[in-house]
Amino acid sequence: MTEDQVKYFQTHFKEISSVDHIDLEKYAHDETEDLKFPPHIVIKPKSVEQISAIMRFCNSEKIPVTPAGARTGLSGGALPVKGGVLMSMEKFNKIISIDENNHQITTEPGVITQDLQEAVKEKGLFYPPDPASKGSCFIGGNVSENSGGPKAVKYGVTADYVLNLEVVLPNGEIIWTGANVLKNATGYNLTQLIVGSEGTLGIITKIVLKLIPHPTHDLLMLVPFYDAAVACEAVAAIFKAGITPSGLEFMERDALTWTLKYIPDIQLKVKDNHAAHLLIEVDGFEEDVLMRSCEKISEVLEQFETDEILFAESQAQKDSLWEVRRKVGEAVKAHSIYKEEDTVVPRYELPQLLTGVKLIGEKYGFKSVCYGHAGDGNLHVNIIKGELSDEQWNNELPKAIREIFQLTIKLGGTISGEHGIGYVQKNYMDIPFSKTSLSLMENIKKLFDPHGILNPGKIFSDKK
Numbered sequence: 001m002t003e004d005q006v007k008y009f010q011t012h013f014k015e016i017s018s019v020d021h022i023d024l025e026k027y028a029h030d031e032t033e034d035l036k037f038p039p040h041i042v043i044k045p046k047s048v049e050q051i052s053a054i055m056r057f058c059n060s061e062k063i064p065v066t067p068a069g070a071r072t073g074l075s076g077g078a079l080p081v082k083g084g085v086l087m088s089m090e091k092f093n094k095i096i097s098i099d100e101n102n103h104q105i106t107t108e109p110g111v112i113t114q115d116l117q118e119a120v121k122e123k124g125l126f127y128p129p130d131p132a133s134k135g136s137c138f139i140g141g142n143v144s145e146n147s148g149g150p151k152a153v154k155y156g157v158t159a160d161y162v163l164n165l166e167v168v169l170p171n172g173e174i175i176w177t178g179a180n181v182l183k184n185a186t187g188y189n190l191t192q193l194i195v196g197s198e199g200t201l202g203i204i205t206k207i208v209l210k211l212i213p214h215p216t217h218d219l220l221m222l223v224p225f226y227d228a229a230v231a232c233e234a235v236a237a238i239f240k241a242g243i244t245p246s247g248l249e250f251m252e253r254d255a256l257t258w259t260l261k262y263i264p265d266i267q268l269k270v271k272d273n274h275a276a277h278l279l280i281e282v283d284g285f286e287e288d289v290l291m292r293s294c295e296k297i298s299e300v301l302e303q304f305e306t307d308e309i310l311f312a313e314s315q316a317q318k319d320s321l322w323e324v325r326r327k328v329g330e331a332v333k334a335h336s337i338y339k340e341e342d343t344v345v346p347r348y349e350l351p352q353l354l355t356g357v358k359l360i361g362e363k364y365g366f367k368s369v370c371y372g373h374a375g376d377g378n379l380h381v382n383i384i385k386g387e388l389s390d391e392q393w394n395n396e397l398p399k400a401i402r403e404i405f406q407l408t409i410k411l412g413g414t415i416s417g418e419h420g421i422g423y424v425q426k427n428y429m430d431i432p433f434s435k436t437s438l439s440l441m442e443n444i445k446k447l448f449d450p451h452g453i454l455n456p457g458k459i460f461s462d463k464k
Contacts, residue, residue, distance in 0.1 A: 076423030109140020248375030
């Protein structure tokens, strides 16, 4: 950006813009590794009209614009890698309406996901997608990344709940993408095109979500295994028995023990011979039905070598177990420099994926800590730097990551289940997609954003 362009914003949008060094540093990063890219200016608009005016000017001047929510992302989607304008949506923080008659909510994108969930729960309604960062992430970021979380195994991901979006296009035009209805066979589905597009096609300013009745009961069990691959095998067996849990999470030993050290107030015994645990939840409206489901799960698990199953006996114990699971990512990050991959395969292939990741680690000399949403085959692979040299970390590790992704594709999966591609995975997009598929995506981007100003440097590789 030129000085004159910065001055334009300071003159016309003085109250909502900042070039203060502290602000530029604050908005230079999200939760992706230790990456930082300071913008030239931070703007915090308060109205759709302001966003439209800002985008019109940036489009005419070809100024990069990076939309940002709570900046809790793990793929670098909110990093202003080309400088320019960092547009924070934090002032768009209001729930507009809860429609109890039609089980819908209309919200601005800067509402914290957990706050939205609690607001609809007061009405007996449920918005299921629950990423680990739900207590701090914004619903707009969830839509942009098509976030999932533990509940996705039963209830689906963010895309399954988005009915309609108000979006400001890169040229400043304001559109609605669909209609507030459950069925819509009217033209191309622009709503679902925007969901998961990582802020590269437009800036989301309003969101209409469908809701469902909130379950009244849930039961939770923690199952220790002596072999991590066997724990993964048990996952598919549970579903084959006709049970769909509302959460089925995998944590290998280090994921659990590192987290217990990170949050020492929670007491949970992990024996020396415990290699992994499954956290299994069932929910619904009739407690006796859930009890029978737990009994059936226990019968399935008798086929595998497990230690004694822990059944959560109180809400406090349930909350503690879920806190452990949700804090794993933070615990790993606090323990070491790391890179997190977001692999996903058909759930029956999960044991092969885990075994393959460990073999690739042996080949390249790295340790990995694995955990994730086993019920939908989503394995988070945290690669620990440990004793690796900078040369190995920067030059050899990308080869290892490529091999992990190639294995994932071979097993029928893909390279990101819920974190998105963003900045850190864009150079691996040639693995899941052909040149023709990538060209179609790039042309969609050009149609929406001919000057390439909106969230540049994301999704598509710089290597042509």
